[in-house]
Amino acid sequence: MTSSKYKYTWGIVYCRETNQILLLNREKHPWMGRWNGVGGKLDQDEDQLTCIIRETWEETGLHLPQYEPRGVMTWSENGNDLGGMYLFTAIVTKQEVESYPTPKKFCHEGILDWKNLDWVMHPDNSGVVDNVKVMLLNLFKASERSLFVTEYRDGKLAGVDYMPNGH
Template sequence: MYKYTLCFIRRNNELLLLNRLKRPNMGRWNGIGGKFEPGETPFECVVRETREETGIVLDQAKLAGTVTWITNKTTSGMYVFIADVPASFVFETPVKVDEGILDWKRLDWILHPDNGGMADNVAQFLPTMLSGDLYDHRYTFDENERIIGYTAVPLQTGAPLQIL
């Protein structure tokens, strides 16, 4: 079921985000991530995707929860990680990469209720994930890719991660 990972690199009150060039979420800010390669664990996938998209080599990233999306055609999802870097961590932005534009964005901007520049569901699931509470954030989408339903289900701590 979960075929993807997403990572939010946090430096104090900023997150490194990607403004995507392609669907899904084209022209919107989101975390960094992508699809599993055969045999990868979620952690291996998020490390590889982060390195490929940013050049940053993560030595740690903490599972922050999962996001599941349900449509009339499929159910899929992603593991979401938070990778904390020190305040002294230098990564100059904005920078154009193959996937879009990387830039540090302040949390108050990311979570602002009037911000239409973020991927639709990020402002809803991100505060819980940043707090350390583990949930599966389940979204139902209509045929036009609009969110029509949302529930948050607590995840069991210590439960094994599954890639389906």
């Protein structure tokens, strides 16, 4: 059994060859109607890697054992600690992207789509969860020790601090 300080996992699936990431447009709170990574809540006695692999399978139908840990993101609002989540990335091939056509609705969570990273990061794009765009600047160079500290003020993103050796 692995003890987990945080209750959630979050993953980004990326294809270098096509410069695309797989995102989920959520149908419910939190982040309803916004593009986000996949992931979810750890089951009792479940380790973080097992959780992100399971959640990805449940939300996409993809079995991705190649996930790499990229640290932790914590978040707070108006100074109140709201918890955190374990971060992961998985690299897939162009062939895997082509064999997984989108957009598609695989489960009740929402619509999945491969999105070009330039589109995701565009400054005028308000359809992606705010902290996702900021985290993607450092996520693929982050390590298991990295820490992303996210602060919200009155429901709006105030900032994300990246600490490569943070925790």
